[in-house]
Amino acid sequence: MAASAVASAMPEDITASSYVGFDSITQQIEHKLLKRGFQFNVMVVGQTGLGKSTLVNTLFASHLIDSKGRTEVDIAPRATTEIHNQAHTIVENGVRLKLNIIDTPGYGDMINNEGCWEPIIKYIKDQHSAYLRKELTAMRDRFIPDTRIHCCVFFINPTGHSLKPIDIVVLKKLAEVVNVVPVIAKADSLTIEERLAFKERIMAELQYQQIRLYPFDAEELDEQEIQLNERIREMLPFAVVGSERTVLIDGKPVRGRKNRWGVINVEDERHCEFVYLRNFLTRTHLQDLIETTAQIHYETFRSKQLLALKESSAKAQAASNA
Template sequence: MSDSVVDLRPVKPAPSPASMEKPSVDFSYVGIDAILEQMRRKAMKQGFELNIMVVGQSGLGKSTLMNTLFKSKVSRRTGLGSADERIPKTVEIKSISHEIEEKGVRMKLTVIDTPGFGDHINNENCWQPIMRFINEQYEQYLQEEININRKTRIPDSRVHCCIYFIPPTGHSLRPLDVEFMRRLSKVVNIVPVIAKADTLTLEERDFFKNKIREELQANDIDVYPQKEFDEDAEDRAINERIRGMVPFAVVGSDQECQVNGRRLLGRKTKWGTIEVENIAHCEFAYLRDLLIRSHMQNIKDITSSIHYEGYRVRRLNECNAQTNGFDEQDVTSHEL
């Protein structure tokens, strides 16, 4: 008798014709949302540019604050050498550019310092070199833009934001502060900050901030974010909260400290450690979020569409007026 093997495994049913069909396709999908990924890839290849100007008298911690913002040595201290070398005879403009990369995102950061501003007995018209520099960057961009064979991507050296450092007097703005912000707010985004805010008590700080806001309003000074550029109700609500904190009371430090086993940026004093990123100690975190994490692109957009556009219109009108003047002279001379 031959042995026979019985297969006890369950017999799989034959697949039905319906199950052999291809997965259903959403014929209503076009793929418009893929534009976001395309824009992201292009932006990652090109990288980003950000140009920040810092203005304030010597000793207010401008370089330290910039190094703290970007956690890199992006700005150098100018208080070196003898007293005569430390204070320039006139306001100078010094630019330092760096390539910064974080999680694959590349950015060319340019920090523009203004040593000599507000350091003299007579500070009359000390804002003029700064105003001239800002307009020169607009002019340089304009000339590249109107070239017949212009570059595919014009290098952007325009000043996107000016951080103005207010001394922590605790009383009121100086006439120099008022005049500078009144003039420069028309050509650049200004973000005022109270420097070295750890020298003020909490009561002094709140009083000083309220006083500054009153003086800005009384002198018709629009600092960033400006009310007229709020695009919708959501932007208005966010920007109103920011306007309620301006000027930011900040403390800068590029030195690491250890507090309760944690490493953080701060300043050690005999009374304790001032934690730079602790909102209970200062408003550095709010300033960083505004400049980098939430409003960087908006700052650049306003520079391009408002401040630069205003300069471009003025310059083209001047050129047209000169051209028309020459034409009228030619017609008059021909008639004579």
């Protein structure tokens, strides 16, 4: 049985005596990964009312999270510290994705917004800290559960002007610890000309403030991957529209928003850039987001923590010898 399986895996143009078979390692890796499944943790950050929950549900074509915004006058605003993590498992063509959605309350909603971003930054660092503790355990798990944030989708209010000072502060803090992907929320409220001008002003502001956004270029990238990253950077921030509703266009059901002047088709590239965002997050850079989190953001955190631990141990040793 095993011999026949090996024979069937052998390319037809290679004889049995010359075929080694190590080219099947990719199939072996794929088989193990499919059994284990994949973990992806995405955080949404932005002011209340920008459609964070709706966009996430649109991205994954499922109703995964409910809106946490205020809909009644007698409902008190949520505290900034209320960060909710919702876990889901979605399956597509035999690939199982364990998805963690970290929903943050709208920052900047209070009268006093001093330090309103701190719970968000703390949550991200806490996940790195939890992973490091498990990694340093003597009898650690074979596969450490990964709760590190792989992507932070940052929602920008479609004012058409520029970023608010609080947006700049939050973006600076986030970019130091997580992969940040900015989007202009509810982009259908802007004309095409307003949208282009708004995007140019935002990117000019980010460059001036030296805020480094994802994706990053690395030495191991080939020319095609570098060109893809360059095209994505030219498109940032993505001007998007989210919708879970189905409307009919020429008798065909599509996800969109209907108004007095027609229908905004979420998946029409002429209407918004949702398709580009979805392709970027799920079809071309999903694995890179996971790897970049581990190799850049987590490694930076890990080295700082271990160096601090080493210094404190040295000081304690010196004090004991004194």
